[in-house]
Amino acid sequence: MRVVLPAGTTETALIDGISAAGAAPELMEHTPSADVEILAYGEPVMSPVTPVSPNGCPTPAAVTRAVREVVDFDVAVVDAGLTQSTAAPTVDLGVEPGTDVREAVAVPAADAVFDHAYDYGASLPDDELLIGETVPGGTTTALGVLTALGEPTAVSSSLPENPIERKRRVVDEALAASDFEPGDCEGRPLEAIEAVGDPVQPTVAGIAAGALEAGTEVTLAGGTQMIAVAAVLRHAGIDAPLSIATTSFVADEQGDRLEAACDRVDTDLTITDPGFDGRDHVAMERYCAGEAKEGVAMGGALSLVPDDEMAAVRDRLEAVCTRLGIDGSGEESPTTEEPRGL
Known part of the structure; x- marks a missing residue:
């Protein structure tokens, strides 16, 4: 099993109140680079931030890394518009960072990004792929693409209280700037991605399309952002079987809307509950409170864990949190000196 993780940035994430993926704008652009280092090495190596919320909720990369330490899998990180460099090995497809969706063009040359990603996905030798993402602001761009495609759905949020009305206002402004209804x-x-999307979307969609064409079984590892990618694939005429794997945290927020959205884009749905409510640890408590919810292929990775090994994943998550400078009470470890941003 290979987990493919496109990682990128969009200036949309800098819009006030849109994303919890950065405590400050100057830190947010480092979050995807830190995420892929955590997945590759277990902690940030070159990135100057440890993505942890002020409440002690670590990036979903910590959970995906914990799964990897229990259920080993290969990882391929794709640079899908990173602003900051990373120490993790990456596949470079020549993707540029995205602009603010309220500009006329959010993703220049989205078609070329898709084509390059398609060739990469078609070249992979695996029988099965999990494709994830890390991009701050990605639920807003997902809403933009779904709206442009005429797919009515809500999207999730990395915040406990989803600022969905603010996201809708941003999307309305973005569509107007691109002269679309x-x-x-x-x-x-x-065209929808180029107008109101982010560079991770055509990267994920292209990899998935190429892999599906090559006969590979593809699971989109994520929540409502991956529903947008699935919609992109269906609107592109790709009707191969497709699955989405996400967390119980997304399912709890979305309710029946999640299954209905998957039905509309003709995808199977797997929901995994990691059992965090049984542990007295700040990281797991914050996930249960609605922070983060999904990202960095967390839901897909959790779906690989046998039931009798989920407790081991929770144990490993505590160990990963210790490496990230988070103790169980949420207090910062005295050995952690890095600025934080989730």
Whole structure:
């Protein structure tokens, strides 16, 4: 099993109140670079931030890394528009960071990004792929693409209280800047991404499309952001079987809307509950309180864990948190000196 993780940035994440993926704008652009280092090495190596919320909730990369330490899997990180360099080995497809969706063009050359990613996905030798993502602001761009495609759905949030109305206002401004109305991009998904998306979307969609064409079984590892990618694939005429694997935290927030959205884009749905409510540890408590919820292929990684090994994942998460400078009470370890941003 290989987990493919496209990692990128979009200036959309800098819009006030949109994302919890950065405590300050100057830190947010480091979050995806730190995420992939945590997945590759177990902790940040070159990135100057440890992505942890002020309440002690670590990036989902910590959970995915904990799973990797219990259920080993290969990882391929794809640079899908990183602003900051990373020490993790990456596949470079020439993707540039995204701009603010309220500009006329959010993702220049989205079609070229898709084509390069398609070739990469088609070249992978695996029988099965999990494709994840890390991109601050990604739920807002997901809402933008879904709206442009005419797919009515809500999206999740990394915040306990989803600022969905603020996201909708941003999407309305973004569509107006690109001279589109909701649904204008039906059947033209790359135009939707170019107008109101982010660079991770055509990267994930292209990799998935190429892999599916090559006969590989593909699972999109994530929540409502991956519903947007699935919609892109369906609007592009790709009708191969497709699955989405996410967490119980997304399912709890979305309720029946999650299954309905998956039905609309004709994907199977796997929901995994990691059992965090049984542990007295700040990281797991914050996930249960609605922080983070998903990202960095967390839901897909958790779906690989046999039931009798989930307790081991929780143990490893505590160990990863210790390496990240988080003790069980949420107090900062005295050995941690890095600025934080989730």
